[in-house]
Amino acid sequence: MFDADFGTLVNSLPTGVVVTESNMKIVFINDFAKTHVFEFSLGEKIENLKDFKFFDSDLLSFNMSGCMQNIIRKKKRTFQKTLIIKTANNKEKLVFFSVRRYDEVKSTELYLCVFSDISNEMNCILHSPVAYTKESLLLHEKIIGKDPIIRDIYRKVTLAADSDINVLIQGESGTGKELVADAIHELSDRKHAPLIKINCAAYPESLLESELFGYVKGAFTGAIHDKPGKFELAHGGTIFLDEIGEISLSLQVKLLRVIQEKTIERIGSVKTSRVNMRIVAATNRDLRYLITQNQFREDLFYRLNVFNIMVPPLRQRKLDIPLLANFFIEKFNDSTAKNIKGINRDALKLLMHYRWPGNIRELQNAIEHAFVLVQNNIIEREDLPLEITEQSLKEMHFKHNQDIDNEFSTDKLPYLKRRNRLNITKKQLFEILEQHNFNQTQTAKYLGMSRVGLWKKMKKFQL
Ligand SMILES: Nc1ncnc2c1ncn2[C@@H]1O[C@H](COP(=O)(O)OP(=O)(O)OP(=O)(O)O)[C@@H](O)[C@H]1O
Numbered sequence: 251m252f253d254a255d256f257g258t259l260v261n262s263l264p265t266g267v268v269v270t271e272s273n274m275k276i277v278f279i280n281d282f283a284k285t286h287v288f289e290f291s292l293g294e295k296i297e298n299l300k301d302f303k304f305f306d307s308d309l310l311s312f313n314m315s316g317c318m319q320n321i322i323r324k325k326k327r328t329f330q331k332t333l334i335i336k337t338a339n340n341k342e343k344l345v346f347f348s349v350r351r352y353d354e355v356k357s358t359e360l361y362l363c364v365f366s367d368i369s370n371e372m373n374c375i376l377h378s379p380v381a382y383t384k385e386s387l388l389l390h391e392k393i394i395g396k397d398p399i400i401r402d403i404y405r406k407v408t409l410a411a412d413s414d415i416n417v418l419i420q421g422e423s424g425t426g427k428e429l430v431a432d433a434i435h436e437l438s439d440r441k442h443a444p445l446i447k448i449n450c451a452a453y454p455e456s457l458l459e460s461e462l463f464g465y466v467k468g469a470f471t472g473a474i475h476d477k478p479g480k481f482e483l484a485h486g487g488t489i490f491l492d493e494i495g496e497i498s499l500s501l502q503v504k505l506l507r508v509i510q511e512k513t514i515e516r517i518g519s520v521k522t523s524r525v526n527m528r529i530v531a532a533t534n535r536d537l538r539y540l541i542t543q544n545q546f547r548e549d550l551f552y553r554l555n556v557f558n559i560m561v562p563p564l565r566q567r568k569l570d571i572p573l574l575a576n577f578f579i580e581k582f583n584d585s586t587a588k589n590i591k592g593i594n595r596d597a598l599k600l601l602m603h604y605r606w607p608g609n610i611r612e613l614q615n616a617i618e619h620a621f622v623l624v625q626n627n628i629i630e631r632e633d634l635p636l637e638i639t640e641q642s643l644k645e646m647h648f649k650h651n652q653d654i655d656n657e658f659s660t661d662k663l664p665y666l667k668r669r670n671r672l673n674i675t676k677k678q679l680f681e682i683l684e685q686h687n688f689n690q691t692q693t694a695k696y697l698g699m700s701r702v703g704l705w706k707k708m709k710k711f712q713l
């Protein structure tokens with residue numbers, strides 16, 4: 251495995267590659283890992299991965315040998331995690347760490363570790379000089395996605411978290427709005443105070459009012475003791491008003507008052523209390539349309555929509571489907587006794603062509619469904635819910651094959667005619683850049699265009 255050819259090949263990669271034994275003694279390390287990831291000089295020797303400090307998203311020390319042991323114990327082959335490492339120059343770097351176990355080689359167990367440095371990428375997203383901190387790790391691990399739209403969401407979440415303004419999160423059902431709200435709270439200075447959530451669609455009007463404002467004993471029949479409302483409970487922290495589009499006009503007036511005066515009165519009480527909370531609201535309805543229908547107050551809309559985050563539907567970020575599918579496979583592998591290795595091409599193709607009206611939640615459910623049916627440790631077409639298979643096949647039938655190839659596959663790009671090369675989409679270009687670790691020379695070569703030509707294209711797409 252480690253002959254001269256292997257060395258030459260792996261040394262040409264712009265990614266850190268390290269092969270270790272199970273005690274983490276280094277058997278092979280490529281030049282990039284040595285000089286760029288761990289920041290040693292080429293001549294220096296690195297003996298063992300144990301000599302380095304790694305941290306995970308809680309900024310706790312990450313136990314690399316524990317990780318290897320865990321892989322063996324769980325009979326897993328692969329493991330991925332975003333980590334912070336301390337380099338030889340005592341610098342912190344954000345890396346995407348991925349390890350694969352080989353046990354075929356000479357009866358010893360070997361681990362192929364890949365370290366991709368994502369510090370710069372995160373710096374660009376977050377516009378912050380020290381971005382590879384807990385914040386970026388948390389976002390990267392919780393809100394999965396590589397699509398440029400998701401990077402924009404990361405940026406907005408950090409901006410929102412840094413300020414104290416009200417945020418309105420909009421997006422279809424199952425797109426991850428609640429995840430975004432969680433992240434805003436977690437990354438904000440309010441993280442040590444509570445995040446109180448309330449689903450406004452889950453209560454009839456009068457009950458919602460008493461949930462939000464609380465009441466005093468005797469305020470109405472059944473009010474046998476004082477009860478604080480969600481606004482009071484969120485004091486110092488954040489209140490997440492989910493499904494805000496569903497609240498009645500009279501409650502909208504009351505909510506507006508809370509926002510303007512930052513005070514509340516419990517039902518049945520004349521005592522006014524000050525509340526200090528940040529409001530994050532979410533809805534899957536088009537509030538501007540509701541305003542035109544006189545179902546939502548315009549003044550309240552502007553008070554909530556100080557900062558807007560629009561979470562895209564899954565069908566607009568199809569490139570993230572394989573990534574999310576694997577994320578859920580890992581998640582269910584951990585929570586069940588199964589060890590599913592992945593999803594086959596045929597099934598993935600179906601997932602890619604489906605329109606996902608229920609978005610990421612529906613994808614998660616589809617993978618969970620497949621876990622029940624799967625036979626051979628690889629998810630196949632038959633394991634997916636029938637309605638997804640049927641709908642997806644219909645979609646494929648309507649679409650011309652060539653269209654499909656252009657949209658989802660970059661395999662054919664090197665052979666594309668000049669005309670098509672010029673018509674390359676932003677998505678395709680981003681994907682090819684990513685495949686080449688954002689190395690412009692290699693990407694230009696791959697596409698058969700000049701570096702200047704590539705640079706112009708990237709500029710045009712604002713990449
Ligand atoms: N980017 C993502 N990465 C990983 N998991 C995600 C992502 N987005 C959503 N999910 C998962 O999908 C499910 C639905 O997400 P969430 O509840 O945040 O959606 P929502 O927009 O609030 O939906 P609804 O409008 O129906 O309330 C959750 O289990 C969540 O963990």
Ligand SMILES: [Mg+2]
Pocket residue numbers: 427428492
């Ligand atoms: Mg929700």
